[in-house]
Amino acid sequence: MSKLTRAEVEKVAALARLGLTEAELSKLEGELNLILEQWARLAQVDTSHVAATAQTIVQPMPLRDDTPGPSLPVDEVTRNAPAHVGGLIRVQAILSEEADG
Amino acid sequence: MTAAELRRASAQQLRDAYKAGSATAVELLAALYAAIDREDAQLGAWLYLRREEAQAEALAADTRYAAARAEGPAALAALPPLLGIPVALKDLVNLINTPTTAGSRILEGYVSPYDATIATRLKAAGAILLGKTNMDEFAMGSSTEFSAYKKTVNPWARDRVPGGSSGGSAAAVAAFHAPLSIGTDTGGSIRQPASLTGLVGMKPTYGRVSRYGIVAFASSLDQVGPFARTAHDAALLLHAISGRDAHDATSSTEPLDAQLLNLPAGDAAAAGIKGRRFALPKEYFVAGMEPGVEQAVREAVRALEAAGALVEEVSLPATEHALATYYIVAPAEASANLARFDGIRYGASGHGEGNLLDGYLATRGRGFGPEVRRRIMLGTYALSAGYYDAYYVKAQKVRTLIAQDFERVWAAGFDAIVAPTSPQVAWRFGAKMADPISMYLSDACTLPANMAGLPGVSIPCGLSEGLPVGLQLIGRPWSEASLLTIAAGYEALTATAAWRSVEPHDLAALSGGAT
Numbered sequence: 357m358s359k360l361t362r363a364e365v366e367k368v369a370a371l372a373r374l375g376l377t378e379a380e381l382s383k384l385e386g387e388l389n390l391i392l393e394q395w396a397r398l399a400q401v402d403t404s405h406v407a408a409t410a411q412t413i414v415q416p417m418p419l420r421d422d423t424p425g426p427s428l429p430v431d432e433v434t435r436n437a438p439a440h441v442g443g444l445i446r447v448q449a450i451l452s453e454e455a456d457g
Numbered sequence: 458m459t460a461a462e463l464r465r466a467s468a469q470q471l472r473d474a475y476k477a478g479s480a481t482a483v484e485l486l487a488a489l490y491a492a493i494d495r496e497d498a499q500l501g502a503w504l505y506l507r508r509e510e511a512q513a514e515a516l517a518a519d520t521r522y523a524a525a526r527a528e529g530p531a532a533l534a535a536l537p538p539l540l541g542i543p544v545a546l547k548d549l550v551n552l553i554n555t556p557t558t559a560g561s562r563i564l565e566g567y568v569s570p571y572d573a574t575i576a577t578r579l580k581a582a583g584a585i586l587l588g589k590t591n592m593d594e595f596a597m598g599s600s601t602e603f604s605a606y607k608k609t610v611n612p613w614a615r616d617r618v619p620g621g622s623s624g625g626s627a628a629a630v631a632a633f634h635a636p637l638s639i640g641t642d643t644g645g646s647i648r649q650p651a652s653l654t655g656l657v658g659m660k661p662t663y664g665r666v667s668r669y670g671i672v673a674f675a676s677s678l679d680q681v682g683p684f685a686r687t688a689h690d691a692a693l694l695l696h697a698i699s700g701r702d703a704h705d706a707t708s709s710t711e712p713l714d715a716q717l718l719n720l721p722a723g724d725a726a727a728a729g730i731k732g733r734r735f736a737l738p739k740e741y742f743v744a745g746m747e748p749g750v751e752q753a754v755r756e757a758v759r760a761l762e763a764a765g766a767l768v769e770e771v772s773l774p775a776t777e778h779a780l781a782t783y784y785i786v787a788p789a790e791a792s793a794n795l796a797r798f799d800g801i802r803y804g805a806s807g808h809g810e811g812n813l814l815d816g817y818l819a820t821r822g823r824g825f826g827p828e829v830r831r832r833i834m835l836g837t838y839a840l841s842a843g844y845y846d847a848y849y850v851k852a853q854k855v856r857t858l859i860a861q862d863f864e865r866v867w868a869a870g871f872d873a874i875v876a877p878t879s880p881q882v883a884w885r886f887g888a889k890m891a892d893p894i895s896m897y898l899s900d901a902c903t904l905p906a907n908m909a910g911l912p913g914v915s916i917p918c919g920l921s922e923g924l925p926v927g928l929q930l931i932g933r934p935w936s937e938a939s940l941l942t943i944a945a946g947y948e949a950l951t952a953t954a955a956w957r958s959v960e961p962h963d964l965a966a967l968s969g970g971a972t
Contacts, residue, residue: 360838364838365834368834368838368841369834371837371841372792372821372833372834372837373796373799373814373821374818374822375807375815375818375819375821375823376822376830380830384830384831384834387831388831388834388835388838390894391784391831391835391893394780394784394894395781395785395848397781398778398782398855399851401775401778401851401854401855401858403854403855406857407854407857408853408854408856408857409853409857410677410853411677412663412860412908412909412910413662413664413709413934415664415707415709415710415711417706417707418710419706420704428570432570433570435568436566436567436568437802438800438808439806439808445801445802447801448808448812448813
């Protein structure tokens with residue numbers, strides 16, 4: 357299987373929203389490629405007639421009744437937010453004037 | 458009982474003493490916190506102590522025992538089995554108005570607004586919740602060295618790791634800071650530290666215990682389970698936390714086995730080994746296994762045979778692919794679960810400078826430690842366009858093969874698989890930190906059971922170079938009571954073995970003398 361290039365490592369870090377330094381990215385590039393060598397061995401396993409398993413213990417998963425019940429008070433929920441005001445969590449603007457489209 | 462006796466007592470012994478009026482939960486609590494105060498600067502098992510609430514819970518328990526004693530034997534028998542029994546919680550179990558860190562800087566300062574279902578159940582059962590224990594960040598690790606907060610040492614040897622990721626919960630029980638603790642096991646994080654610290658540690662069947670309120674790592678693998686010093690105690694704790702929970706759709710409606718509260722003891726337990734059929738998988742005696750570990754495990758198997766068990770070697774051929782499969786599936790699920798740590802709703806935040814994206818990058822880049830970053834990167838890559846089929850779907854297919862290996866063993870009529878838990882005894886700090894794959898390999902014998910959703914338990918089976926070795930029993934789905942019955946049988950068979958009377962060597966050194 358393919359080897360991860362530096363550009364791919366940077367792309368995956370961006371997808372994962374991990375802001376990493378150049379040194380951290382370099383270290384990860386080496387480590388990830390060693391681990392990918394282990395993964396590559398799976399390609400040798402014949403799974404042409406095997407179904408994928410997402411969960412092995414197959415059980416009915418009944419949904420709970422859709423009835424109203426008490427929820428946590430708003431101030432309890434928002435007290436862990438780094439910035440909140442009037443029962444709302446403060447978030448930075450997601451649109452900017454320079455945004456394309 | 459003296460303070461030294463109280464801290465060493467099992468949950469069962471404590472319950473009997475409370476009923477007889479020969480000990481109180483308040484006395485016990487004082488003995489445990491005194492030990493923690495003397496020793497935890499060295500041990501490093503605890504991240505948070507819940508002194509005031511625990512004291513109130515101990516007083517309430519003593520009041521109930523006193524009232525029941527005055528009323529008579531029927532009232533005493535009706536008390537819940539964990540009443541007044543202290544339990545430590547791995548610091549990824551949410552407790553209301555209490556910090557939860559999951560061993561990570563990204564949750565520094567987080568205070569939970571609610572109780573996990575297992576916390577609700579333990580409180581209802583009358584348990585005393587002592588506090589929260591150290592762990593590898595987000596349960597990713599096998600030595601607890603990836604905690605962002607502190608180092609936890611193995612009470613058997615201060616220069617060695619306690620295993621992980623539930624290393625704090627294991628060290629706390631091994632060092633007699635608590636009779637019971639809660640861990641989580643995604644690839645071996647209960648069984649492996651139990652093995653390295655000489656405890657009983659069980660990963661129940663997937664779905665047996667609710668995960669509501671427990672910080673998620675890999676949701677198709679994570680299970681919650683007990684650490685204890687005896688099989689009976691592990692069964693008591695498992696019984697209290699198990700069962701369907703409307704808040705966790707993956708929790709099972711499978712009925713609880715009442716046998717958990719009535720495991721056989723002594724000669725009856727030992728006699729129960731006769732006629733049992735055990736499968737010994739040759740692939741679990743992996744390359745790199747320490748000879749002393751293999752010797753202790755094979756001796757344990759011989760002891761079972763001598764007691765009348767039938768042991769046959771079997772082959773589980775997909776085992777060799779379990780490690781790679783696990784290290785695709787678990788990071789993939791982790792990368793999705795950990796996407797929630799965005800620095801906006803809770804936890805440490807890097808938002809403020811720059812735009813929203815800059816805030817995410819800063820929050821997550823600074824908040825996650827090295828192993829968590831590695832796993833998020835691996836998982837994001839495995840799930841990314843162009844690689845999803847080659848890695849993630851392929852791993853899910855190999856996962857089917859791993860599950861089928863086990864199904865063949867059950868179809869052949871075996872009661873359980875017997876195997877080593879860890880290929881090694883506790884290793885020295887730093888020995889695997891520079892090499893992620895060597896750290897991952899330490900879970901080679903435990904993670905197949907997670908891939909198949911099966912229950913497994915590690916029980917002490919001797920010492921190698923003076924350090925504990927664990928014997929692993931893996932069973933068919935929902936066979937926890939049967940596995941713990943076998944464990945109780947093995948305990949009875951080896952009750953007089955010399956290694957059983959050895960206490961962790963560095964216990965006295967943790968406080969500079971007194972225990």
